[in-house]
Amino acid sequence: MKNRSSILVGALLASTGITLAIAPAYAQAQADSSKIAQMQGADRQQRLVEGARKEGELTLYTSAPVDDVAVLTRAFEKKYGVKVKVWRAGSEKVMQRTVTEARAGRFDVDIVDTNGPEMEALHREKLLVAVKSPHLGDLIPQAIQPHGEWVGSRINIFAAAYNTKAVTKEDLPKTYDDLLDPKWKGKLGIEAEDFDWFAGVLGEIGEAKGVKLFHDIVAKNGISVRKGHTLLTNLVASGEVPLALTIYNYKAEQLKRKGAPIDWFIFAPAIARPNGAGMLRRAPHPHAAVLYFDFTFSDAQAILLKRNFVPTSRKVKTVLNQMPLKFIDPAVILDQEAKWNRLYQDTIIKQAR
16 A cells, blocks of 8 residues: 555656646646635625635535535535535545646645545645634634644544444453453454554554554454445444444444444544645635635534534534543654554554454
8 A cells, every 4th residue: 555655756756847837827826825715804704605606616525425525515505506526535545636636737626625644745745725714713622733724624533333233232342452352253343544543542552562462363363354434334234344443433323323233432542533624725716615614614513413423613512522532643643654554554454364
């Protein structure tokens, strides 16, 4: 698996030859978009709505599930009469496409919404611009990055999920050490690329101890590796994977409320990571982009809550105050990706069966 750094370098080398040719136009458009992103004043909302309706549409790149994105975009379109064009893929592909297009002088996307480390990578590529939204003051501190060029809209909480027909609540492990019990042989599952979760867990229990523990768990009881949190959660619901260690809590909760035989729990403290949104410096529809950014941190927060996400606004009541959480820093994960990805692969993935 390529890491984010290699993807960024590859995109840069592939397009260096044409980047200089588009520099003057890029600089002018960047200045225009930045000016709109910084807009303030009593008439800000009116000016944004008027400008967005003239632009008529915006383009969103996101890694969020299709059905959840559709609910948000429909609400935005109904409120403002501005069409949202969506391209959806995994977080790394979202990042890769955004970088590659920008380096090639193609500027189609207005807003990117994906995982924190990928958003941080886009910031470092200087593709994002900070938006002076009046709603940022409503957010929890962990949602705000020092540079302000992307903002956490929701929190992904890594949780464990179990099939309620295959595993009883009384039998659930209370600590990771409990997974050494032979009763878990052939019953465990994990997501293929959750090295950031692994970094957070080992930060709590100690690197050497954690590496040995998870190596022993896999060696003794095996583990099924699946790529994609939604896929893994669905496999728990179907019973193919009785107990998964790294799903996102919202997806398990969604399936549970639909009547699926699934429930979730945490190994305290739960590892949490912000997912966020950012506006492109070269957004082709800057008024609509800022309007959608504002929407993400206002109206959309209540919608996300109804969809069982954990929004970052303090105006909505969430599970953030109901469980112990350990937030992982996307910037640190990005900087240390090679180390933690290697440890995760060597300790769990490569010896999985």
